[in-house]
Amino acid sequence: MTILQLQKVSKTFNGIYALRNINFTMNEGEIVGLVGPNGAGKTTLFNLISGQLKPSSGKILFEDKDITGLKPHTVCKLGISRTFQSSRPFPEMSTLQNVLAGQVFGKGFSLHTRPEDEQAARELLDVVGIAHKGETLAGDLTLSEQRRLDLARALATRPKLLLLDEVAAGFSPVLVKQAIKLINRVRERGVTLLIVDHFLNLSLKVADRLLAIDHGEKIAEGSPNTVMRNRDVLHAYLGLRHQDEKDY
Amino acid sequence: MWTTALVSGISLGSFYILIALGFALIFGVTRNFNLAHGELVVFAGYVSYWLWKVLAWPFVLTFPAAILATLFICLGLQRLFARLYEPQELNSIVLSFGMAILIQNTMLFWFSGDYRLIRIPTLSQGLRVPGFYLSYGQLTLLFLSLTVIAILYILMYRTYLGKALRATIQDKEAAAQAGINVAVMGTLAFCLGAILIGLAGPLYGCTHYLYPSTGHQVTLLAVTITIFAGVGRLGGIILAGWILGLAESFAVILCGASWREMVAAVLLLTLLAFKPRGILGKGEQ
Amino acid sequence: MSFFASKNTKFRTKGLKFDSVGLVTGLVLLIMLPALVQSNNYILQVFTHALLLASLALAWNILGVSGSISLGHAAFFGAGAYCSAVLSLEYGLSCWLTIPLAGLLATGLGLIMDLICLRLRGAYFALATLAFVEIPRVITDNWDELTHGSLGLVGVPGLPSLSLGTWSVDFSSSITASYYFVFAYSLVLLGLVRFLFNSNLGLAFQAIREEEIAAEAVGIPANRYRLLALLLSAYFTGVSGACYAHLVRYIEPGLVYGLHFSAIPMIFAICGGRFTILGPAMAALIIYPLDQFVFHPLLPAGHEFLYGVVLIVTVLFLPAGFWGSLRKVS
Numbered sequence: 087m088t089i090l091q092l093q094k095v096s097k098t099f100n101g102i103y104a105l106r107n108i109n110f111t112m113n114e115g116e117i118v119g120l121v122g123p124n125g126a127g128k129t130t131l132f133n134l135i136s137g138q139l140k141p142s143s144g145k146i147l148f149e150d151k152d153i154t155g156l157k158p159h160t161v162c163k164l165g166i167s168r169t170f171q172s173s174r175p176f177p178e179m180s181t182l183q184n185v186l187a188g189q190v191f192g193k194g195f196s197l198h199t200r201p202e203d204e205q206a207a208r209e210l211l212d213v214v215g216i217a218h219k220g221e222t223l224a225g226d227l228t229l230s231e232q233r234r235l236d237l238a239r240a241l242a243t244r245p246k247l248l249l250l251d252e253v254a255a256g257f258s259p260v261l262v263k264q265a266i267k268l269i270n271r272v273r274e275r276g277v278t279l280l281i282v283d284h285f286l287n288l289s290l291k292v293a294d295r296l297l298a299i300d301h302g303e304k305i306a307e308g309s310p311n312t313v314m315r316n317r318d319v320l321h322a323y324l325g326l327r328h329q330d331e332k333d334y
Numbered sequence: 335m336w337t338t339a340l341v342s343g344i345s346l347g348s349f350y351i352l353i354a355l356g357f358a359l360i361f362g363v364t365r366n367f368n369l370a371h372g373e374l375v376v377f378a379g380y381v382s383y384w385l386w387k388v389l390a391w392p393f394v395l396t397f398p399a400a401i402l403a404t405l406f407i408c409l410g411l412q413r414l415f416a417r418l419y420e421p422q423e424l425n426s427i428v429l430s431f432g433m434a435i436l437i438q439n440t441m442l443f444w445f446s447g448d449y450r451l452i453r454i455p456t457l458s459q460g461l462r463v464p465g466f467y468l469s470y471g472q473l474t475l476l477f478l479s480l481t482v483i484a485i486l487y488i489l490m491y492r493t494y495l496g497k498a499l500r501a502t503i504q505d506k507e508a509a510a511q512a513g514i515n516v517a518v519m520g521t522l523a524f525c526l527g528a529i530l531i532g533l534a535g536p537l538y539g540c541t542h543y544l545y546p547s548t549g550h551q552v553t554l555l556a557v558t559i560t561i562f563a564g565v566g567r568l569g570g571i572i573l574a575g576w577i578l579g580l581a582e583s584f585a586v587i588l589c590g591a592s593w594r595e596m597v598a599a600v601l602l603l604t605l606l607a608f609k610p611r612g613i614l615g616k617g618e619q
Numbered sequence: 620m621s622f623f624a625s626k627n628t629k630f631r632t633k634g635l636k637f638d639s640v641g642l643v644t645g646l647v648l649l650i651m652l653p654a655l656v657q658s659n660n661y662i663l664q665v666f667t668h669a670l671l672l673a674s675l676a677l678a679w680n681i682l683g684v685s686g687s688i689s690l691g692h693a694a695f696f697g698a699g700a701y702c703s704a705v706l707s708l709e710y711g712l713s714c715w716l717t718i719p720l721a722g723l724l725a726t727g728l729g730l731i732m733d734l735i736c737l738r739l740r741g742a743y744f745a746l747a748t749l750a751f752v753e754i755p756r757v758i759t760d761n762w763d764e765l766t767h768g769s770l771g772l773v774g775v776p777g778l779p780s781l782s783l784g785t786w787s788v789d790f791s792s793s794i795t796a797s798y799y800f801v802f803a804y805s806l807v808l809l810g811l812v813r814f815l816f817n818s819n820l821g822l823a824f825q826a827i828r829e830e831e832i833a834a835e836a837v838g839i840p841a842n843r844y845r846l847l848a849l850l851l852s853a854y855f856t857g858v859s860g861a862c863y864a865h866l867v868r869y870i871e872p873g874l875v876y877g878l879h880f881s882a883i884p885m886i887f888a889i890c891g892g893r894f895t896i897l898g899p900a901m902a903a904l905i906i907y908p909l910d911q912f913v914f915h916p917l918l919p920a921g922h923e924f925l926y927g928v929v930l931i932v933t934v935l936f937l938p939a940g941f942w943g944s945l946r947k948v949s
Contacts, residue, residue: 178894242837
């Protein structure tokens with residue numbers, strides 16, 4: 087079943103195309119890796135889907151509903167959540183409170199935290215492996231723990247589609263393995279995943295499909311093997327070097 | 335009547351430019367909002383008043399004294415601002431707000447709340463030209479303000495130092511990487527600001543009533559003009575000052591003097607609602 | 620240490636012993652104050668005003684915890700004061716009606732402010748509030764038919780009376796009665812603020828304050844919650860203004876829209892602890908009497924320099940505010 091559809095989506099900044107004419111479909115339950123070199127437009131695409139930015143043209147459909155240009159909090163309530171490239175925990179709140187924020191506001195609003203909410207939040211902390219840091223202030227966590235907190239918080243909003251932005255950036259092979267386990271656990275909860283991975287060390291191992299973009303345009307789509315053998319993709323990553331455009 | 339409003343608007347506007355320049359310079363170079371700016375202008379006015387009235391100094395000699403006094407305070411202020419962390423702009427607002435209260439009460443203590451005025455008889459006489467009336471006071475304001483603006487223009491756009499200042503205003507990091515000592519630029523900005531304030535204060539004191547709580551109004555003027563102009567544009571400040579001066583003059587004629595104080599506020603709010611980075615300023619991504 | 624992101628300050632008071640002891644002691648002292656000072660009117664008046672400022676500080680802080688700094692809250696104070704004064708003086712309405720109505724007028728003003736300042740954050744929002752207060756002030760100053768302009772309103776009705784069955788009390792009858800009125804109001808407001816901050820609304824305010832983008836991403840509509848904080852803050856500031864009008868029975872634009880009522884509650888909130896519940900009230904009840912009893916006699920003109928100093932010291936050295944810093948220790 088189609089869960090996400092991008093139809094001719096473009097985004098310009100001051101006349102320069104950050105994304106041009108992206109057409110793409112995602113199905114429920116799959117893991118798609120969004121790959122491409124630095125500055126290709128991956129985070130911009132995320133921002134368009136999750137509502138931080140509005141497309142200059144084109145449509146985005148989520149579960150057949152038009153979500154083009156909706157604000158982030160509305161998009162979240164409809165079922166799309168995301169993590170950020172540089173983690174953004176609420177620094178003066180405890181780790182548990184961070185997740186609670188997602189739990190309480192992700193789908194509705196209740197004036198007081200119910201026991202079920204706290205229970206669910208603790209469970210999520212356990213899933214990502216930082217249950218022991220529940221009372222620590224989020225600002226005091228290590229980078230890896232903050233990344234996992236971001237994930238737990240996003241999961242707390244009960245998303246149907248989760249956008250993971252560079253979740254494994256800077257990770258050693260050991261941490262990458264842990265991240266893969268985590269992602270599979272998330273998939274088991276029935277969440278569809280769109281993962282951005284600049285370094286490819288994660289997406290190649292978990293994704294069912296890859297979508298490759300370069301300079302704002304789609305250059306390949308398909309199984310990881312097919313895409314990674316695609317000439318254009320190889321050129322983008324290894325060959326003909328283009329000037330790095332500013333990542334907007 | 336309209337020509338009088340026009341002329342007094344330009345004259346007043348030129349004075350407002352002088353007042354705003356110090357504020358804009360400090361903000362542009364150091365990204366510190368100095369909400370004590372108005373109080374400093376009034377303070378400089380009081381210094382001039384005291385020297386003129388109590389020590390019977392000639393009015394002209396009070397200018398350097400006022401500048402020195404303001405310089406002293408501004409450099410102290412700079413030290414305090416330097417201790418602030420992010421977010422710089424907001425923290426500087428709160429800190430200088432506290433300074434404003436401190437300075438205001440100091441003035442209240444030294445001079446009480448009575449209205450003071452540096453009465454220079456020649457200034458209230460004036461020229462009667464067919465069509466309008468121009469007092470020597472207004473003429474002096476106009477002439478002195480324009481002179482200072484011209485000097486500042488030469489400094490900013492025709493000297494290497496000015497170039498360094500402008501570079502720091504546009505992009506502090508890039509300027510630092512180009513070899514400009516941004517800390518020194520900051521000190522320079524505060525010094526120039528102090529000089530401008532020290533010049534504006536005595537002028538304020540001979541054309542307006544001095545009382546401790548009037549600093550607030552002056553600060554609002556400076557803020558409005560600076561925001562209107564966007565960061566680091568001398569031309570914008572000149573334009574903004576004249577527009578504000580004219581707006582106030584016309585408002586006084588159309589609605590009465592009691593509505594004057596709302597003009598700057600309405601202008602600032604309109605700016606902030608629609609173009610927070612200034613009419614001529616570039617939007618920051 | 621960053622001033623606007625105090626480290627290690629737990630936002631929620633989960634029954635910290637320090638808090639409870641301090642609170643109970645304070646309450647007892649305040650309730651017994653008239654008896655303790657043998658109804659010394661001067662002392663009672665000072666503490667009445669301190670309690671009013673405490674309520675203002677608490678109200679200001681409702682907006683403060685959502686991350687916005689307002690330098691022009693006197694707009695709401697003055698609007699509330701004039702609304703209640705005019706309605707009760709010119710139209711003879713009971714204060715029990717005019718005071719809440721005054722709060723509503725202030726709230727309406729807050730709505731207008733939000734429309735203007737919707738996209739402003741941080742420093743630019745603060746500057747906007749600085750300008751905003753001029754508008755109701757100048758309008759009130761010029762609307763002679765309604766407000767008597769700069770002459771001010773004289774003879775504003777006093778605080779109302781309350782009758783419950785056979786027992787009745789006229790709150791304007793004595794300084795002591797007025798004191799208890801303002802005390803009761805402040806207490807109610809304190810309770811409301813505590814309820815608010817400990818609920819999920821408080822969580823939302825904190826989220827918006829700390830990371831607005833992340834807050835939006837987890838489903839918190841930042842602009843809506845910011846508006847809510849502003850409206851609540853404006854409402855209670857307006858109510859406090861109305862109480863003030865009936866307390867002193869004479870108001871003029873320069874005073875009720877003036878710096879005194881914009882700056883001082885803000886200073887109490889920041890110095891007391893902007894992210895705490897009790898901090899603003901504590902600061903008001905300590906600093907204001909200090910100002911009146913110690914500094915005012917020494918420096919009849921200029922004693923308010925104290926507030927400037929307190930603010931500067933807080934910004935530079937005690938970012939979490941006094942109360943916030945104390946709680947770091949425990």
